Amino acid sequence: MSMTPTEFLRDVDDLVSLPDVCFRINEMADDPWSSAVDMSEIISRDPNLTAQLLRIANSAYYGFPSKVETISRAITVIGTQDLRDLVLSTSVINAFKTNPGELIDMRNYWSHALFTGLLSRQLGTKTSTKILCKERLFVAGLLHDIGQLIMVAQIPELMTIIMKRSQANAEAFFETERLIFNIGHGEIGAELMKKWNLPSSLQAVAKYHHEPELADEFLLEVSIVHIANAMAHLANIGGLGRKEKVKISALAWKITGLNKETVLAAVEKAKSEFESSADVFIPKESAVNH
Numbered sequence: 001m002s003m004t005p006t007e008f009l010r011d012v013d014d015l016v017s018l019p020d021v022c023f024r025i026n027e028m029a030d031d032p033w034s035s036a037v038d039m040s041e042i043i044s045r046d047p048n049l050t051a052q053l054l055r056i057a058n059s060a061y062y063g064f065p066s067k068v069e070t071i072s073r074a075i076t077v078i079g080t081q082d083l084r085d086l087v088l089s090t091s092v093i094n095a096f097k098t099n100p101g102e103l104i105d106m107r108n109y110w111s112h113a114l115f116t117g118l119l120s121r122q123l124g125t126k127t128s129t130k131i132l133c134k135e136r137l138f139v140a141g142l143l144h145d146i147g148q149l150i151m152v153a154q155i156p157e158l159m160t161i162i163m164k165r166s167q168a169n170a171e172a173f174f175e176t177e178r179l180i181f182n183i184g185h186g187e188i189g190a191e192l193m194k195k196w197n198l199p200s201s202l203q204a205v206a207k208y209h210h211e212p213e214l215a216d217e218f219l220l221e222v223s224i225v226h227i228a229n230a231m232a233h234l235a236n237i238g239g240l241g242r243k244e245k246v247k248i249s250a251l252a253w254k255i256t257g258l259n260k261e262t263v264l265a266a267v268e269k270a271k272s273e274f275e276s277s278a279d280v281f282i283p284k285e286s287a288v289n290h
Contacts, residue, residue, distance in 0.1 A: 005191035008154055015153055018196055022091040029084035032206030040072040052090050060276035082135040089139050096149050104152055110282045115237040117141035119270040120227040126258025129220055140205040141225050174210045186210060194233050213251045223252035231267050
């Protein structure tokens, strides 16, 4: 059976969409004429998003010494680019707040995604090549598996088969997807991000996080999230409720300049961040009772 990413995303707007505020903030962050006050005014029109952003700004994720009480203050201390990524992260989590099917527990899914994001952010500070935006790495890690949610929503019966076959044959999940559809959740996630006009670096990470050697650009970002994703599975934090077969690409080690000791130390720090950040980022509504 062969399907294209476009076929998977048919009628996706009826399934999930980002709020207008997300697109507006994305545009304003690139507009030199937009001020913190302008951005604050747009965000403040969405009370729920405003409350979430302030909770995150005052959480251990940032660890600011004094309380951040307004969005304009948050923009000042966080910066417009990082705030844009934070708005994007929060908007995507909210967009998928409703469980797309009974196959997965959304809190487990977002736990894996959040830990991967936090670890990617940590690893970005330890690579041999300087990463300019570690918040973008956090978003890349957070959204790397977003294609899985589309697949669960669109083809739940086939996803059940894929999950069982992958487990029985000890195959990597994306390899089983490829055997059945000739594509995997990476391609679908990247296509969704393209549809949403998200940055090319996020699209590349989504598409190639299992196979960094296939990426022809943003190889460092892809490699970092590749390692972070593998370590998140090895740490058994969240996921689709099944043990994932993982293998870290030799190219990823080479490109990042990371080593086992450095990564393991980053994992421990990310675990600490996860414990203090999970309830801030992951909606309680994401818990699903089976």
